[in-house]
Amino acid sequence: MSNKTAGINRHRSFSLARVFAITTNTLTELTRLKVFYILLIFALLLIGSSVFMARLTFQQEFQILKDVSLGAMSIFTSLLAIIATARLIPQDIEDRTVYTILAKPVPRFEYIVGKLTGVLLLLSISMLVMSAMFLAVLYLREQTVLHETLRQMSAAPREQIDDALRAIRSSALNIDILPGIVIIYLKACLLAALTLFVSTFATTNIFTIVVMVVIYFIGHLQATAREYWLQEHSTGWMTRAFLALVALIFPDLQTFNLVDDIVVGAAIPLGLVAKTVVLGVFYTTIYTFLAAFVFYGKEL
Amino acid sequence: MMRFVCRAAALRRPVLVIAMVLAFGVMKLPTERALFVQHRQLHFRDVEFNLDLREKIGQLGFIAALSGFRSIVADALYIQAHVAWERTEWGRVLLLFRQITTLQPRAILFWDMAAWHMAWNASVAAMNDQTQPRLALRVKAQREYFALGKDFLERGIKNNPEKPQLYDALARLYKEKYEDHASAFEFYAKAAVLPGAWSYEKRFAAYELSYCEGREREAYERLRQLYDAGKNERLPTLITRLKFLEQKLNIPNEQRIPENAH
Amino acid sequence: MSDAAVTVSGLTKVFPVPFHREPVIAVRNLDLRIEPGEVYGLLGPNGSGKSTTLKIILGLVSPTRGRTEIFGRDSSLVESREAVGFLPENPYFYKYLTGEETLRFFGKLCGLSGSRLRERADQLLELVGLTNVRSRRLSTYSKGMLQRIGLAQALIHEPKLVVLDEPTAGVDPAGSCDIRNLIVDLKRRGITVLLSSHLLAQAQEICDHVGILANGVLVREGRLEELIAIENRTELVLENASDALVDRINALATSSNAKLIARRRSTTTLERLFLDATNNPKEKS
Numbered sequence: 001m002s003n004k005t006a007g008i009n010r011h012r013s014f015s016l017a018r019v020f021a022i023t024t025n026t027l028t029e030l031t032r033l034k035v036f037y038i039l040l041i042f043a044l045l046l047i048g049s050s051v052f053m054a055r056l057t058f059q060q061e062f063q064i065l066k067d068v069s070l071g072a073m074s075i076f077t078s079l080l081a082i083i084a085t086a087r088l089i090p091q092d093i094e095d096r097t098v099y100t101i102l103a104k105p106v107p108r109f110e111y112i113v114g115k116l117t118g119v120l121l122l123l124s125i126s127m128l129v130m131s132a133m134f135l136a137v138l139y140l141r142e143q144t145v146l147h148e149t150l151r152q153m154s155a156a157p158r159e160q161i162d163d164a165l166r167a168i169r170s171s172a173l174n175i176d177i178l179p180g181i182v183i184i185y186l187k188a189c190l191l192a193a194l195t196l197f198v199s200t201f202a203t204t205n206i207f208t209i210v211v212m213v214v215i216y217f218i219g220h221l222q223a224t225a226r227e228y229w230l231q232e233h234s235t236g237w238m239t240r241a242f243l244a245l246v247a248l249i250f251p252d253l254q255t256f257n258l259v260d261d262i263v264v265g266a267a268i269p270l271g272l273v274a275k276t277v278v279l280g281v282f283y284t285t286i287y288t289f290l291a292a293f294v295f296y297g298k299e300l
Numbered sequence: 301m302m303r304f305v306c307r308a309a310a311l312r313r314p315v316l317v318i319a320m321v322l323a324f325g326v327m328k329l330p331t332e333r334a335l336f337v338q339h340r341q342l343h344f345r346d347v348e349f350n351l352d353l354r355e356k357i358g359q360l361g362f363i364a365a366l367s368g369f370r371s372i373v374a375d376a377l378y379i380q381a382h383v384a385w386e387r388t389e390w391g392r393v394l395l396l397f398r399q400i401t402t403l404q405p406r407a408i409l410f411w412d413m414a415a416w417h418m419a420w421n422a423s424v425a426a427m428n429d430q431t432q433p434r435l436a437l438r439v440k441a442q443r444e445y446f447a448l449g450k451d452f453l454e455r456g457i458k459n460n461p462e463k464p465q466l467y468d469a470l471a472r473l474y475k476e477k478y479e480d481h482a483s484a485f486e487f488y489a490k491a492a493v494l495p496g497a498w499s500y501e502k503r504f505a506a507y508e509l510s511y512c513e514g515r516e517r518e519a520y521e522r523l524r525q526l527y528d529a530g531k532n533e534r535l536p537t538l539i540t541r542l543k544f545l546e547q548k549l550n551i552p553n554e555q556r557i558p559e560n561a562h
Numbered sequence: 563m564s565d566a567a568v569t570v571s572g573l574t575k576v577f578p579v580p581f582h583r584e585p586v587i588a589v590r591n592l593d594l595r596i597e598p599g600e601v602y603g604l605l606g607p608n609g610s611g612k613s614t615t616l617k618i619i620l621g622l623v624s625p626t627r628g629r630t631e632i633f634g635r636d637s638s639l640v641e642s643r644e645a646v647g648f649l650p651e652n653p654y655f656y657k658y659l660t661g662e663e664t665l666r667f668f669g670k671l672c673g674l675s676g677s678r679l680r681e682r683a684d685q686l687l688e689l690v691g692l693t694n695v696r697s698r699r700l701s702t703y704s705k706g707m708l709q710r711i712g713l714a715q716a717l718i719h720e721p722k723l724v725v726l727d728e729p730t731a732g733v734d735p736a737g738s739c740d741i742r743n744l745i746v747d748l749k750r751r752g753i754t755v756l757l758s759s760h761l762l763a764q765a766q767e768i769c770d771h772v773g774i775l776a777n778g779v780l781v782r783e784g785r786l787e788e789l790i791a792i793e794n795r796t797e798l799v800l801e802n803a804s805d806a807l808v809d810r811i812n813a814l815a816t817s818s819n820a821k822l823i824a825r826r827r828s829t830t831t832l833e834r835l836f837l838d839a840t841n842n843p844k845e846k847s
Contacts (some may be wrong), residue, residue, distance in 0.1 A: 010674075013640070023671035025656065032658050056382070057410050064378075069373040074368055089390045092778045093656035100715065102726075103648035104671040107640045143680045159532055163498050170496065201314075220367040223336055226329070248325025253368065258313035259340070260371045265463075272338055279331050286324050290317060297313040299577075 022184035026118025030084050035122065039074050042130050045072050048144035058145045059171045063263065065141065068154050069134040070180065070259040076130070077123055078216065085119050085195035086208040089295075098300060110268045112196065113290040119192045135173070142172035149210055153283050170265070179273040180262040186280030191216070193252070195285035200294040219253035222246060251283055354401050365403055374404040381417075390422040394448065401452065408465045411456025419449025419473050446477045467491035468501060471508070481511040503538060504528065510541045520545040527557060565634075566755040568602075568619060570594035572628035574615050575778075588614040590778040592628070596756055596771070598722070601680060601749050602787075603769035611778040612629040613651065616727050619756070620648055632723060635744050644672075647716030651727040653708060657701040660773065661692050661711050664700060665718055670725055672719035686714040702828035706737025725746060726757040730764055735836050782835070799828060 047070045056064065092098040101111060145168050153161050195212050202208040228235075229243035255276060262268055357365065357373065365373040381396035397414035405411055423445035432438050453470040460466060471487035472482040491497050503526055509519035511561045526533040533546035539557070546556045573592040578585045589611040596602045604612050617623040619630045626837040635642035655664050665683040669675075674682060688691045690710040692731065709729065716724055729745070730738035745768050748755055759765045765772060772789065774782040782789060800808075812822045 015673065015675065018671050021667055025659075025667055029656060029660060060413075062379070063407065063409055067375045071372040096650050096652070097654055097656060099617075099620075099622055099650040100648065100653060100655065101671060101710075102622055102670070103643060103646070103650075104668060104719070105640050105673070106645040106671050157532075159499055163500075196333050201317075203707060217367050217452070223332070226332065227336070230333075242304045247329065248322050251328075252336070255332060255335050255339070257368050257370075260368075260404070261406050263371055264404060264409070266342065266406045269338075269342075272335070272342070275331070275335055275338075279328070279335065282328070282331075290320060293320070294313065294317060297624075299624070300617065 012106055013107065019117065020104075022101070022114025023121065023171065024109060024115040026088065026115050027087075027121050029272075030118060030122045033084070034280065035084055036047045036079060036126070038080055039126060039129050039133075042072055042176065043133055044182070046133060055230070058141075058168060061141065062138070063139060063170045065178070066263045069130075069137075070177070071264060073130050073134070073181070074184045074187070074257075074259065075125070077184060079122055080126060081119065081188040081192035082195050082209060082212045084122060084215075085116075086199055086202075088115050088119070088207045088209075089196070089199050090205055092204070093300060102300065108295050109292045112288060112295055116193060116196055116288055116291075119196075120189055123185065123188050123192065125210055127188075131181055138172055141167065143170075151292075174262075174265060176262045176266075176268050178260075179268055180259040183258050183276055183280070185255050186277060186284075187253060190251060190256070190280055190283045190287070193284040193291065197287045197291040197294065198206045200298065206210050215250060216253065218246065219250050220257075221254075222252045223254045226252070247288050249272050255279065303332060320383040353399065353402055356395070357403075359376065370403050371407075374400050374407070374410070377403070378410065378413075379415075385417055385421065388425055390417075390425060390445075393417050393422065397452070401456070405456075407458070408460060408463050411452055411460075412469050415449040415452040415456070415469055415473065417449075418445045418452060419477055423449070423477070427448060446473070449473055449477070464491040464494040467494070468498065471504070482515075483506045484508040486519040489527055501529065503533060503535070507537065507541055510545055516545055516549055520549055522549070524557075565598070565678070566595050566631075567598045567600075567633060568594065568756060569594040569613070569631045570619065570628070571629060571630075573615070573625050574625065574627040575611075575619060576626045588778050589618070592775075592778070592782075593782055594773060594780070596754060598754050599749070599752050600770040601745060601755040601757070601768055602764040603772040604756065604775060605760065605762060605765055605772055606775035609759060610775040610817055612760075613727055614778075615775070616648075616725055616756070617844055619810065620646065620725060633804075645720065645721050645727060647719065647721040648724045649709070649712045649724070649729060651731060653712040653716070655700050655708070655711065659697060660697045660699055661687065661703070661707075662696040664711055665715055667713040669718045674719065682718060682720075686717055689717075689747075690714045691740070702832060704737075706733045706740065707734050709737065709741060710744075712739065717748075721753070723754045726755065728759060729757055730759070730761060735833050736840060738764065739833075739837060745769045775818045 003287070046065075046069060049065060092101070098111075102108065146165060149164050149168060150161065153164060156164075191212065194215065195208060198211050198215075199205075199208045202211065224244045226247035229240055229247050235243075258268055258276065259275075308341035347476050353362065357377065357439055361373050361376070377396050377400045381393050381400065384396060386390040393418075397417065398411065400410050401407075401414060423442045426432075429438055429441070431440070450470065450473055451465055454460060456466045457470065467487045468491045471484045472492065474487065475484035482518050485508035486506055488501050492501035492505055502522075506519055506526060508521035509515055509522060512519065520542070523538060523545065526538060527542060540555060545551075571588055571593055573594075574587070576585045576587050587667060592611075592615060594615075600816060604615065606612050618625050619632065619637055620642060621640070624638065630637040632642045633645050635645070656667075662683055662710065665686060666679060669682060684693075687696050690713055692707060692710055692714070694731040695703070695707065700711065701713065713726070713729070716726075716841075726745075729741050732739065742764065745757070747769075749768075751847055757765070757769075768785065769786050771784070772782075772786050773780050798811075811840040812825075815822050
C-alpha cells in the first residue's frame with residue numbers, strides 16, 4: 001500500500017479547518033447575494049413606525065416600537081434563514097462546484113455543517129445589527145422622553161419625579177428582551193437547519209421555500225394539534241392519526257414565541273429560557289444530522 | 301458509525317429518514333409538552349383562537365396572529381381603536397379592545413386603556429348624549445360604561461395578578477366613578493404591596509379608608525404611620541385627613557400632630 | 563494488486579428512473595486497471611458512461627455493484643481522495659473568488675495552511691500561467707483560464723493521480739494546447755492522469771493507454787500504439803525527394819511484393835496552422 005501523501009498530514013475524519021473554510025466561503029457567497037437589503041428594510045420600518053407613533057403616549061409608543069421591531073426581527077431572520085439556505089446546496093450542485101469540493105478529502109458531513117454554520121453566522125450578524133439598531137432607537141426615544149418629563153416636572157416633588165422616571169424606564173428597555181432575542185435567533189437556526197434538510201431531497205429551490213413556508217405556518221399550530229391529539233379521545237382514528245403526524249413531524253414553533261409576552265413586561269423564568277434554548281439546539285442538531293444523512297446517500 | 305449506517309441504508313434511505321423524523325418527534329414530544337404547560341402557567345398561551353376571533357379580526361389577521369405576529373396584530377387593532385376613539389365611535393372602541401385584550405392579555409396598557417375609554421370617555425359622552433333626551437336613560441348608559449370599564453380591569457387583573465397598575469386603575473375607578481371607598485381602599489392596598497407599586501398607593505389606600513364609616517380607627521393608624529414615616533409623606537391632603545380623624549376619634553391633644561404641621 | 567493507481571472491478575451502475583419500470587444502466591460490469599505514471603484516456607461518445615465511471619472512482623456516486631479503488635483505498639472512503647485531484651467537466655467555481663482565493667479555498671479543504679498553502683498556490687499559478695491574473699475575480703476569466711485554474715486546484719494537494727473530465731471541451735485550440743502541454747508535464751513528473759474525452763485526435767496525442775466505452779461497456783482497451791497500429795503497413799516521410807526518387811522507391815517496393823498505397827504532399831494540420839497564425843504575443847508570464 002503506497003500511503004505516502006507528499007507531506008500532507010494524515011487525514012482526519014473531522015477537521016475544523018475544513019469546516020471553517022466552507023463556512024467562510026458560504027458567508028462570502030451569501031453576503032454577495034445582497035441579503036443585507038433586508039436590514040435596510042428593517043431600518044426603514046423602525047424609522048417609519050416611530051414617525052407614525054408620534055401621537056401616542058410614551059407607553060404606547062415603546063410597546064409598539066418593541067412589538068414592531070421584535071416582530072420584524074422574527075420574520076426577517078426566519079425569512080433570511082429559509083431563503084438563504086434553500087439555494088445553497090442546489091446551487092452548488094447545479095454549478096458543479098460540489099463535485100470539486102467533495103472530490104477533495106472532505107466528508108459530506110463537514111460540507112453540510114460548513115454550509116449551515118455559514119448561514120448561522122449570517123443570521124447572527126443580521127441579528128446583531130438589527131438588535132443594535134432597535135436598542136439604539138429605543139434608547140434614544142427613552143432619553144428624549146426622560147428629558148421631556150424632567151423638564152415638565154421640574155417643579156414636582158423628588159418622589160414623584162422618581163416614580164415617573166421609573167415608569168418610563170420600565171416601559172422602555174427591559175432586560176428580558178435579550179433572552180427573547182436569543183430565542184428568535186434559535187428559531188431562525190432551527191428553520192435554517194430544517195431548510196437545509198428539505199433542500200437535500202427537494203428538486204427545486206421553489207419547492208424548498210414553499211415547503212418551508214407551509215412548515216412555518218403549521219409549526220405555529222402544531223401545539224394545538226398536539227394537545228388535541230393527546231387530550232381528545234372521542235375523534236375518529238383518521239383525525240387522530242393526522243393530528244399525531246402533525247405533532248410528530250412538525251416542530252412547535254409557538255414555543256419560540258416568547259417575545260409577545262416579554263414585550264409587555266412579563267418576566268420569563270431563566271429555567272424556561274434555558275429549556276427553550278436546549279430544545280432549539282436539539283432541533284437544529286437533529287435536522288443537521290438528517291440533512292447530512294440524506295446528503296450521504298445522494299447521487300451527485 | 302455514520303458511514304456504516306449510511307451504507308447499510310443506501311436502498312431504504314427514504315424509509316429510514318421518515319422513521320428517524322418520527323422517532324425524533326416522539327423524543328421531542330415530552331419536552332414540548334412540558335414547555336407548553338409552563339407557558340400555560342405563565343399565562344403565555346391563554347389566548348383563545350376561536351372562530352369568533354377569526355370572524356372579528358379577519359382571515360389574514362387571524363393567520364398572522366397565529367403565526368407569531370400576535371402582538372403586531374394587537375398593535376394594529378389598537379391603532380384602529382385609537383382612530384375610533386377620535387371619532388367617538390364607542391361601540392367600535394369596545395369591540396376592538398375586546399379583540400386586543402384577547403390577543404395580548406399580558407399587556408397592562410391595553411386593559412388600562414380599554415377601561416379608561418369605557419369608564420371615563422364613553423361614560424361622559426353617554427351622559428352628554430344630545431340624542432337621548434331622557435336623563436334616566438343617559439344615567440343608565442353611563443353606568444353601563446362604568447361596568448364595562450370595571451369588567452376590563454377585573455379581567456386584566458385575573459390575567460396579570462402580579463402587576464400593581466391595574467389594581468391602581470380599578471381603585472381609581474371605584475373611587476371616582478362609584479364613590480365606593482371601601483373597594484377603592486381594597487384595591488389601592490392590594491396595589492401597594494406588589495413589587496413595582498407607586499409610592500403613593502399606600503397613602504391613597506389610607507385616604508380612601510378614612511372615608512369609610514366605621515373604619516376610622518384603622519384609617520387613623522395607617523395615616524399616622526405614614527406621617528411618622530417622614531417628611532416625604534406629610535402632604536397637605538394627608539395632614540387634612542389626619543386632623544379630621546383626630547377630631548372625629550377624639551385623640552388626646554398631646555398625641556395629635558402639631559397644629560401647624562405641613 | 564494495490565500497486566495500481568486505479569482499479570475498477572465488476573463495476574455496474576444502474577440509475578432508477580422515477581415512474582419508469584426500465585432503469586438506465588450507465589455502466590455495465592466494467593473492469594479497469596490504471597498503472598501509476600501513465601496517461602489513461604477513457605474515450606467514448608456522449609452518454610457512454612465515462613462521467614459516471616469517473617464519479618464512482620471519485621466517490622461522488624455510489625456503485626450498484628462492484629468496487630473501485632485509488633491506490634488500494636476504496637473510493638467510498640474519504641481518505642481515498644487525498645491521492646486524487648479532480649477537474650470536472652466545464653468547471654464552475656465560485657465566481658466571486660479570485661484565482662488565488664480559489665486555490666487557497668481548495669487548499670484549505672485539503673488540510674493545507676499558512677506559508678505552505680501560499681507557496682503551493684504561487685507555484686501552481688505559475689505552472690498554469692495565471693500569475694498575472696491571480697487577483698482577478700473568476701467571473702472575468704475566459705473558459706481556457708477557468709480550465710487552467712481548475713487544473714491548478716486539482717493539483718493543490720500534490721495528488722499522485724489526476725482525474726480530468728473532458729479537459730479540453732469548449733476550449734479554443736490555443737487553450738487546449740496549453741492543457742495538453744500541462745498534461746504531458748504532469749506525466750513527466752510521474753503523476754498518473756485519467757482523462758475522459760470524446761475528442762479523439764487530442765486523446766491520441768497524449769494518452770499511453772485508452773479504453774473505449776460504448777453504452778456502458780468497455781469495447782476496446784489497451785496501449786494506444788498497439789490499438790491503432792496497422793500491422794502490415796509502414797509510413798515513410800521524405801524531405802526534398804524528387805519524383806524520380808519516389809518512382810524508384812515504388813519500383814523497389816513492387817519488386818519485393820510490397821505496394822505503395824498512397825503518395826501525397828505532406829500537409830500541416832489545420833490546428834498547427836491555427837496555432838502558428840494566432841500564436842503572437844501569448845501571455846505566459
